[in-house]
Each structure stands twice: as C-alpha cells, then as structure tokens.
Amino acid sequence: MLIADLLSYGAENGVTLHHLENLTGWDGRTVRRQIEAERRRGTPILADCKNGYFLPDSEGEKTRCVQSMRGRAKEIMKTAAAIEKGETD
Numbered sequence: 709m710l711i712a713d714l715l716s717y718g719a720e721n722g723v724t725l726h727h728l729e730n731l732t733g734w735d736g737r738t739v740r741r742q743i744e745a746e747r748r749r750g751t752p753i754l755a756d757c758k759n760g761y762f763l764p765d766s767e768g769e770k771t772r773c774v775q776s777m778r779g780r781a782k783e784i785m786k787t788a789a790a791i792e793k794g795e796t797d
Contacts, residue, residue, distance in 0.1 A: 711742050712751045715763050722759025 714731050715723055723731075728739045743753050743761065754773040755761045764770040 709742075710746060710751075711739065711761070712746055712753060712763065715753065715761055717763045718765035719754070719756060719759045719762055719769060722756070722762040724760040728761065 709732060711728065711732075714728060715721075725736055725739060728734075729736055732739060732742075734742070743755075747753050752764050752770055753761055754764050754769060756773070756776070762769075764773070
C-alpha cells in the first residue's frame, strides 16, 4: 500500500496522521516511515501542521514545504551543537 494513493492534491485536502492510521491499520510510526520511504523514492508528499499530509498542487506548495523542512533541520542542528557543548556530570 502506498500512502500517496490515499492523498489528494493541495493543502486544503490534507489528511491527518490519525486518519492515515485508520485508513491503513498501521501505527503512527509505521505510517511516518512509509511516508519517508516514498519521499526518498521521489514522491513529493508534503505536510503542514494545519492540514496534514497532501500532494502538491503547485510549485509554491512544494517550495514552502521544503523551506519549512530546511528551517527545522537548521534548528535541530543548533540544538545538537548546544548539547555537544553542554557539560556532563
């Protein structure tokens, strides 16, 4: 089963993780892993906090999602660097 087959185009048609769990019968971790695998094979599954998962209906949606992901990645790297510098007991 492909998650992309369960999705529609456009953020306004997003599907929540909970709904995908119900549709697939999988737990959230499995759904997220499947989404990641499909993305890495080239399927542009997008997501946002408001709408859930969806396929892009424009280059703008794809660009916004990629910018958001890159921004989160930068914040994670900053946090990782701060932890590395932190003291241990």
